[in-house]
Amino acid sequence: FSNVDLLIVGAGFYGATIAERVANELQKNVLLIDRRSHIGGNAYSEFDSETGIEVHRYGAHLFHTPNETVWTYLNRFTGFTDYKHRVYSTYRDQVYAMPINLGTISQFFNRRLSPAEARTLIADQAAEMAGRNPANLEEKAISLIGRPLYEAFIRGYTAKQWQTDPRDLPEHIITRLPVRYTYDNRYFNDKYEGLPVDGYAAIFERMLNHPKINIALGVDFFSLKSSLPPGLPIVYTGPIDRYFDYSEGELGWRTIDFEKETVNTGDFQGMAVMNYADETIPFTRILEFRHFNPERSYQTEKTVIVREYSRSAQRKDEPYYPIDTRQDKDVFLRYRVRAEAEVNVHFGGRLGTYRYLDMHQAIGAALKAFESRVVPHFTEGRILG
Template structure:
């Protein structure tokens, strides 16, 4: 055994919250990270004075006061409010679906007019019984126009499958708002850390009791690590940990294409979704708008986000939590429960789509189980 109490595999939010809390309790922690930088998918990097979200748009939102206070220890947040816009074949629509969207679609002005229009569209399609797929589910919730223009193409690109081949459960609810409110989230607290996300993780890991090594893959020396460290916190892929013994879990991957443009304002909003089927990317992020146009005014950085199938070796961005994969995950979770010296956590370790506030909460629960 070496002198460390914990090996934390992965420097994303889960691993970093755990390492931070362990160090506060006097434990020595080694963090290993296979990428060349810390912070996992919330990593941001500055170019031309603009914080670029390297792994997709990250907007912090929560209604949990404790989590909000927790994260505010590590950064000041601005008042950014997520209000994406959809581009469908050149027509612009406000999101999420609200009175602005309905006005843009149909010219309706009052909640009553909009409500009638949606009900009329839902009735025009004669669906019998339970929706059998995502298409039927979406139409039964919001009618045909919203489905065709704002949901179908986007969802099919995201999942790489036809909406008629996707399960209905992917869309349980489609919030429809009869107010002129473009705020995407309903949460009490929302914002972007001024100066980016990376500083949050840097501060969490800033302790004499924590050592960090990047460019190190746990699987290169798995047995040695398990022999040398009394306890391991593993935030990588749970199926890979068990050598895919029961088969592969399914993930969705993404490809990000960054471009620097010599204009000060390219699209007028941080996030524009491309909801038609023809455009190969799902969205364009213009990073400076997360910070209200900050940065060199003559330049901007945009990122096109392309969904991609996942195969071994690719970055597993999203777990695919359908019935089959969840069943397979349960088998792995049983094996994990028997690894008494290993804590499996985070999006990949627990195979669950966690938002940032949820992953912090989940890590703090594990910390509590471990120490209190």
């Protein structure tokens, strides 16, 4: 470690952005480690050896952002396709456009509705909860979109996501359920959207291709923690509870089991993401990766699909979505106090801050932390925190 100026734990977007900035802007030596065998964190994708189709290893990753700074920054390392995400949902053998929009509502109630008529209909159906405070997720959802749409599109899907009856889930999990009174079924509203022209892994290779960045893969931080020189500045993007050896308790996460299958057909479902709203179907959705890149001339004999099964994570599982119960919030606050007292360690990223972050948010937060924490550390000798 003699010539390492900064150790970064985790080669996802947060760690990679800091590494790139430190090497290029400050000309400092970075050691970037990840316990996985690849860079890219959860955004990593690879080209399937059998079909050549790009498969996102940790679930579908759609890039979108309203943030000009992040968009400009990332465009230095990749071009983007003009892919615009759309999602459909299967319910009782019918296929509906998501998020719930005028097309979904008209199809579901089997009549043509004007925007005003649809608004009135949904408001009438939601009036069931008028004057009452929702006591659980089900009641909250009904207060927002009425019972029929809730029972079709939210109940089964949510029960599968959480493996819990929505009546036993707290109401604060949902604050809003998007309903559009237009036929717009673009999934994201952000100004910028697209997929990296030559895949996610290429972005990270370009970001990290610098003589001042050394990368060590397959290295767990906790196997070398005790041998680190005292005071070595660290950017830590692993789970915060693990850093403190779970001493304040374990934070709750949901994980996903991905079941990958290569199917002997050129097109399995006609689009990239199909949700399954029926509770009787055990998976939540099926991804078909070829549809993320219609501009590529993939072979037409085979296609790659992935079924997603959601459940709560055990310690050995990949943590994906913070459950964030009130108890989790308390536990996290205790870790945050301890993190602030940890000299020369900066906690960042989705695992280090126990927050769901989209990719653009992880990059945006890393760019800010670089300016507000890392630069003052190296130029003014301030403690990294």
